[in-house]
Amino acid sequence: MSNERKPVEQLTEAEAAEELAFLAAEIARHDALYHRQDAPEISDADYDALKRRNDLIEGRFPALIREDSPSRRVGAAPSLTFQPVVHARPMLSLDNTFSDEDARDFVAGVYRFLGRLPDHSIAFTAEPKIDGLSMSLRYENGRLVTAATRGDGTTGENVTANVRTIGMIPQRLPADAPDVVEVRGEIYMAKSDFAALNTEMAAQGRPLYVNPRNTAAGSLRQLDAKVTASRKLRFFAYAWGEMSAMPADTQLRMVETFKAWGFPVNPLIQRFDSADELLEHYHHIERERPDLDYDIDGVVYKVDRLDLQARLGFRSRSPRWATAHKFPAEQAFTRLKGIDIQVGRTGALTPVARLEPITVGGVVVTNATLHNEDYIRGVGNRGEPIREGRDIRIGDMVIVQRAGDVVPQIVDVVMDERAEGAEPYKFPTTCPVCGSHAVRDINEKSGRVDAVRRCTGGFVCRAQAVEHLKHFVSRNAFDIEGLGSKQIEFFFESEDENLRIRTAPEIFTLERRQDASLTKLENIEGFGKVSVRKLFEAIKNRRKIALHRFIYALGIRHVGETTAKLLARSYGSYDHFGAAMVEAGSFAGDAWNELNSIDGIGEVVARAIVEFYKEPRNVEVVSRLLEEVTPESAEMPAVTDSPVAGKTVVFTGSLEKMTRDEAKAKAESLGAKVAGSVSKKTDIVVAGPGAGSKLDKARELGIQTMDEDDWLALIGG
Ligand code: IVH
Numbered sequence: 001m002s003n004e005r006k007p008v009e010q011l012t013e014a015e016a017a018e019e020l021a022f023l024a025a026e027i028a029r030h031d032a033l034y035h036r037q038d039a040p041e042i043s044d045a046d047y048d049a050l051k052r053r054n055d056l057i058e059g060r061f062p063a064l065i066r067e068d069s070p071s072r073r074v075g076a077a078p079s080l081t082f083q084p085v086v087h088a089r090p091m092l093s094l095d096n097t098f099s100d101e102d103a104r105d106f107v108a109g110v111y112r113f114l115g116r117l118p119d120h121s122i123a124f125t126a127e128p129k130i131d132g133l134s135m136s137l138r139y140e141n142g143r144l145v146t147a148a149t150r151g152d153g154t155t156g157e158n159v160t161a162n163v164r165t166i167g168m169i170p171q172r173l174p175a176d177a178p179d180v181v182e183v184r185g186e187i188y189m190a191k192s193d194f195a196a197l198n199t200e201m202a203a204q205g206r207p208l209y210v211n212p213r214n215t216a217a218g219s220l221r222q223l224d225a226k227v228t229a230s231r232k233l234r235f236f237a238y239a240w241g242e243m244s245a246m247p248a249d250t251q252l253r254m255v256e257t258f259k260a261w262g263f264p265v266n267p268l269i270q271r272f273d274s275a276d277e278l279l280e281h282y283h284h285i286e287r288e289r290p291d292l293d294y295d296i297d298g299v300v301y302k303v304d305r306l307d308l309q310a311r312l313g314f315r316s317r318s319p320r321w322a323t324a325h326k327f328p329a330e331q332a333f334t335r336l337k338g339i340d341i342q343v344g345r346t347g348a349l350t351p352v353a354r355l356e357p358i359t360v361g362g363v364v365v366t367n368a369t370l371h372n373e374d375y376i377r378g379v380g381n382r383g384e385p386i387r388e389g390r391d392i393r394i395g396d397m398v399i400v401q402r403a404g405d406v407v408p409q410i411v412d413v414v415m416d417e418r419a420e421g422a423e424p425y426k427f428p429t430t431c432p433v434c435g436s437h438a439v440r441d442i443n444e445k446s447g448r449v450d451a452v453r454r455c456t457g458g459f460v461c462r463a464q465a466v467e468h469l470k471h472f473v474s475r476n477a478f479d480i481e482g483l484g485s486k487q488i489e490f491f492f493e494s495e496d497e498n499l500r501i502r503t504a505p506e507i508f509t510l511e512r513r514q515d516a517s518l519t520k521l522e523n524i525e526g527f528g529k530v531s532v533r534k535l536f537e538a539i540k541n542r543r544k545i546a547l548h549r550f551i552y553a554l555g556i557r558h559v560g561e562t563t564a565k566l567l568a569r570s571y572g573s574y575d576h577f578g579a580a581m582v583e584a585g586s587f588a589g590d591a592w593n594e595l596n597s598i599d600g601i602g603e604v605v606a607r608a609i610v611e612f613y614k615e616p617r618n619v620e621v622v623s624r625l626l627e628e629v630t631p632e633s634a635e636m637p638a639v640t641d642s643p644v645a646g647k648t649v650v651f652t653g654s655l656e657k658m659t660r661d662e663a664k665a666k667a668e669s670l671g672a673k674v675a676g677s678v679s680k681k682t683d684i685v686v687a688g689p690g691a692g693s694k695l696d697k698a699r700e701l702g703i704q705t706m707d708e709d710d711w712l713a714l715i716g717g
Contacts, residue, residue, distance in 0.1 A: 059207030132188030165229035182241030329403030330361030343463035431455035477553035508628035645671030653691030
């Protein structure tokens, strides 16, 4: 790095940008060496010097602060210093809604699910979505015992000592509060306190903080509670976790109870009876936003009655009874410097825009997605013109948009500023990594050409193979700590056969092979005795793995986590699943029909799974993998005393006491599987008036049938 030692005051803007990029990568590398591999390469003092220099440059050029800046990486990096806390009830996230129309759909969806007509009105609350950090405060016998961050939703970090320094959070609850109370809400820093803190930093010639949210996160995750105490953090209570008794029966009354117990609650929460009123309040809050002393990024709507919330229940990660209506995305103009093509796991060629760095809504953006080649040409997914047909060319002035946590995208170009002689972008027709042809398939269902161009290199393509491995070890798949992107690339490229990993099974033979090798992993730069031991330990721990993780890890096209869970639940064991997929190879017959009858699996997905098993190479890799690891049979939901647990149920005809969706959600919560069509595997068919062919088929197959009342009597509901 040429300007590494140049005093910060003398750096030009271009040099500063270059050095910040270098520092971001370098500090991330040292973080990984230190935290994940226990093999630091530099002293703590040298590490601190790198961080300090990064802060100084950012202080001088705040507009250049990168999305991946080390100063922003507070809270994100898993910490080794706070104790984990398993939440008594998971801390879920909210679905997002981006327009008035979607908000109306949310309201209509709630009515539909509950089978109510709009004249039996359902009340909703609307309140600001605070842009801070969610926190769960647990009180036992009236005393604050644990304060935990959200973490991954299941396990958070214990930050009790720090939270005790926040004056507005009660340490004790009044005597009438239940024995166990978990109050949840948002910790934030007021905009005015943030501004005052930065004024002080500036006066001391120290680098400025980026935004209130990150500063609040950093302040909370201090090892020394005195530092937290010195920052003014605040809190709003809006939700709860475990409660030994419920003090109220609506959302609004719960919040009022929290207020009575001494918690700060947001004054803008209100209850309404219609979508129109919710939207009116949304726009009111939107207008108030600049004058509020805290950052908000939308409005949260919740069904007010808690009994209705319970009936609506949850999807995998979010409640059906709430949504976050986000404020519109922020946009900015910048120059498109170039277009890179990334090759993904399934061979998809994705164009990525390289931008002149620009701040969009408080974050510096340098890359944005361009989706696919049609998008660049100004053509939408159905062949219709987008941006009135304007294409995007390198060198163009473009509009970048960032909405919440979504990847920034380029939404338009400024034609007046297009340079003369700018050429339309030529999308590559060969893979930039392996050189194979890259083609656009015809979508069998729609008959249209796919928007995505894919590398045909398959296993030959280094990019696809490496991305496959990265997916295999990723958090929701095998989750092997110590095998990050860098390490996967290292093992993939290794010259030493005994260290090389090209397919997943080789991860599990690595230790045996390395024992037989002369090159010792621990002597290789970036590894060390401790990190090697930890790596092998982490690999060993995954020799037994949940079935849905195993299926997800295979990287079958269209099979995400939700589908993998559906498959695991439906087939129960890998033997069962694998055999059925091979049997379904002719796209006909019982096994094929059964796969298609799984509610939530459509034909495109079913086809992709069967295709995967038709490729001999996949079958070979999976069978080698099965010599090393054991997928554990899927656990059925922890409802064992339910009379329908493990049963496959089909609903047909019209239901009168509840809607189809509610019936399905209820059956699933009792451990039943709900299928869309009747087969030999069906246990119960619940038939309402108007039931037709499914009921006939059930009778033909001698399957138990019942009406809605029998069903309700059976499940005791
Ligand atoms: S309700 C079951 N209300 O948004 C969901 N969340 O995207 C309970 N948030 O993790 C959350 N303001 O940190 C709720 N008024 C509000 C909120 C709010 C901010 C955050 C919260 C949550 C995230 C979900």
